[in-house]
Amino acid sequence: MIERIKVMVLKLSERWLSWLRKLKTTKVSLSVFISVVFLMILSFVIGVTYYLNDLDRLEVITTMYKPQSNDMKISGEMTVKYMKKLLRINKYNIFESFPLSSKYLDEIKINSSPMKLQTFGDFYATKSVCNDLKAEKDIYVSNEKHVTFDLSVFLRKLHSIQSYSELIKSAQKHFDPFLEEKTWNDLDSTSDSKILSGNGEEKKWLRFGGSSVWLPEYNIHYMVSRVLYSPSEIPNQSFASFLYIQIFDSNWNELPDGTTLEFPFEEVVPIDTSRIQGLFHGTRIERFLNFKKTSFPYVLPIPFDYELEPYSNRYYFGPEDPRVSIRRNSLGFIEPIIVFNMKTFNLTKRVMHLYLPFSDDLKILKKRKMKFAHIEKNWIPLMGNLSESQNTMKFVYSFEPLEVLECSIYSGFCSILQKSEKEDYNYFGDLRGGTQLIQLPIFSSQLIPDSLSSIFKLPENRKVYVGWARTHLNDCGCGDSMYRPNFILLIEDYTIVDKKYSYRISDISGYFDFNAEIVPWYPDETKGIVPGISGECSGRNVLTPNSIAYWEIESVTQNDKKYTKQDLKYNKFEGNRNSFQFVDRMGVTLSSGDRDVRIVHVKGLLDYILKLPSLFDTNVTSTSVDNVNLTNVQCAKLESEKYCRIYAIDHDAVIL
Numbered sequence: 001m002i003e004r005i006k007v008m009v010l011k012l013s014e015r016w017l018s019w020l021r022k023l024k025t026t027k028v029s030l031s032v033f034i035s036v037v038f039l040m041i042l043s044f045v046i047g048v049t050y051y052l053n054d055l056d057r058l059e060v061i062t063t064m065y066k067p068q069s070n071d072m073k074i075s076g077e078m079t080v081k082y083m084k085k086l087l088r089i090n091k092y093n094i095f096e097s098f099p100l101s102s103k104y105l106d107e108i109k110i111n112s113s114p115m116k117l118q119t120f121g122d123f124y125a126t127k128s129v130c131n132d133l134k135a136e137k138d139i140y141v142s143n144e145k146h147v148t149f150d151l152s153v154f155l156r157k158l159h160s161i162q163s164y165s166e167l168i169k170s171a172q173k174h175f176d177p178f179l180e181e182k183t184w185n186d187l188d189s190t191s192d193s194k195i196l197s198g199n200g201e202e203k204k205w206l207r208f209g210g211s212s213v214w215l216p217e218y219n220i221h222y223m224v225s226r227v228l229y230s231p232s233e234i235p236n237q238s239f240a241s242f243l244y245i246q247i248f249d250s251n252w253n254e255l256p257d258g259t260t261l262e263f264p265f266e267e268v269v270p271i272d273t274s275r276i277q278g279l280f281h282g283t284r285i286e287r288f289l290n291f292k293k294t295s296f297p298y299v300l301p302i303p304f305d306y307e308l309e310p311y312s313n314r315y316y317f318g319p320e321d322p323r324v325s326i327r328r329n330s331l332g333f334i335e336p337i338i339v340f341n342m343k344t345f346n347l348t349k350r351v352m353h354l355y356l357p358f359s360d361d362l363k364i365l366k367k368r369k370m371k372f373a374h375i376e377k378n379w380i381p382l383m384g385n386l387s388e389s390q391n392t393m394k395f396v397y398s399f400e401p402l403e404v405l406e407c408s409i410y411s412g413f414c415s416i417l418q419k420s421e422k423e424d425y426n427y428f429g430d431l432r433g434g435t436q437l438i439q440l441p442i443f444s445s446q447l448i449p450d451s452l453s454s455i456f457k458l459p460e461n462r463k464v465y466v467g468w469a470r471t472h473l474n475d476c477g478c479g480d481s482m483y484r485p486n487f488i489l490l491i492e493d494y495t496i497v498d499k500k501y502s503y504r505i506s507d508i509s510g511y512f513d514f515n516a517e518i519v520p521w522y523p524d525e526t527k528g529i530v531p532g533i534s535g536e537c538s539g540r541n542v543l544t545p546n547s548i549a550y551w552e553i554e555s556v557t558q559n560d561k562k563y564t565k566q567d568l569k570y571n572k573f574e575g576n577r578n579s580f581q582f583v584d585r586m587g588v589t590l591s592s593g594d595r596d597v598r599i600v601h602v603k604g605l606l607d608y609i610l611k612l613p614s615l616f617d618t619n620v621t622s623t624s625v626d627n628v629n630l631t632n633v634q635c636a637k638l639e640s641e642k643y644c645r646i647y648a649i650d651h652d653a654v655i656l
Helices: 001-027 028-063 078-091 102-107 151-159 162-175 448-456 603-608 629-648
Strands: 113-119 135-139 203-213 219-228 240-248 259-275 280-296 320-328 334-344 349-356 361-364 380-381 392-398 403-408 412-420 431-434 437-439 461-473 479-495 500-511 539-556 561-564 580-593 596-604
Touching: 028 240, 078 259, 078 280, 078 349, 102 240, 113 479, 113 629, 151 203, 151 240, 151 596, 162 240, 203 320, 203 561, 203 580, 219 320, 219 334, 219 539, 240 280, 320 380, 320 603, 349 403, 380 461, 412 500, 431 479, 431 539, 431 629, 461 539, 479 629, 500 629, 580 603
Parallel strands: 203 539, 380 437, 479 539
Antiparallel strands: 113 135, 113 500, 135 596, 203 219, 219 240, 259 280, 320 334, 334 349, 349 361, 380 392, 392 403, 403 412, 431 461, 437 461, 461 479, 479 500, 539 561, 539 580, 580 596
């Protein structure tokens, strides 16, 4: 930057000397001469100030995108072609599109015995006890389906990336020097069987944390999962993790290896800019619509640092805990957004990252004017309305206390929307992580007519987000720690006068396990490793929610008359809220024991939510709630502890 300032000063000096010589040879009065000199000095001061204020931003942008050439700019003819292609993609029939096929809906078994979902609201929370806050309703949950992957295909894809291949070879030699040498470089598409040698290597690769979204334009479920390499075969002793992309049809069958789709993406083009007759130079970024083909499945090419003998003797390199959401790009297309945490050596700590897979754009997420916490992880995306374009994304930074950020998708810089005072800057409560939070489909879906959504109109400038968080309890009765999902409802209120957002957890449940089978932390220890403690209660006891894969309204009933999705566009609705019943389906992806990926399908959740008083109540707003000491959160935690003790007794564990 100093060199650029020197060049600028020299250029200005040369021009001023030239102007002064001209003035000397021209007969002008002294006052005019002084005025000209004064204006020149003033322009210099203003120019330098403007330049210096803007220089850092310009240099950051230039470095951020590392453009190759201005020749990248797309011609007008190609732009028209791409726009026509995008229009065809966006023309899918929203009234016929559904995440599950009719065949799959017939095949999945919704349990005839409903599960009770019990939540604690925040209505006059500071004056109430848990029983006064409790609401309860039956919802229906399907049997779980395991969403699998082919390890040999994954390893072939992994070793096709040279840097990843060299990393794994080095790690294998380091951790097991007697392991038979693999011939990775000789592999081709027909030699998957060579990858697994029978030396127990397959047990060192674990896949879990599958997070998925429905892309109706392509009729696919788009899933990202974490695949880790653990020489000890224990999930929390991994050496490195990788992110794996798979796509599934509406029957939840993975599409064949080599399936290729064409996706839109943003072509980033740097445009040189000059100011004040070329004295100041910078770069402006423009974005253009483009298309590229992608073959599935594949490993995301995320660069990361690693070392074989770290000083701390702790590894955990590579991207972890991926969460995928979707947004409408300002160029008009829907694209996935993947967030994850990862160690970064130049920052000496674990921080959050944001990645756009269509555009291959990676950013570090950082709070403005604030230092990183000791560990940055478990940021929860708030998924916006897909009818509007988004250049920012909101995150729940912490549930206990409740803190919310808004981050630029393009720069990664985050502003604080709500912050709570806490004694320890690095403190995070037991309630943390989980799925993304999404808006109710009655307000966010394009297929719901205004005449229906207006009947359930929320208070002005209010949004409601729903998701499944998780609570981490230590020594609650079963194992070292227990993880289970908690239903959570987050309310956002916006005050126009103050231009300020405020948030509150209006409703939250205790542990809710979806009737899922729990995989022991040490699956080979069927009777446990400590007398009196069952295998299920050895180590950790884990069931984590990873994503809301979809949430759609299947039909609406009013006064015993049923309206399908196709019927909605032809009818105008009127009446009160209690006269409507919704049939909705929600897919939730789960992992147990950090060893698998499953999906369950929930039915009847929307009706329950729409009857909660917190949605429409204007007496309690987000600005009037103490977000540090939330009574309903404490009630949910007590209920979770009760669940843990009962689970321990049922599984022959010793309650200490």
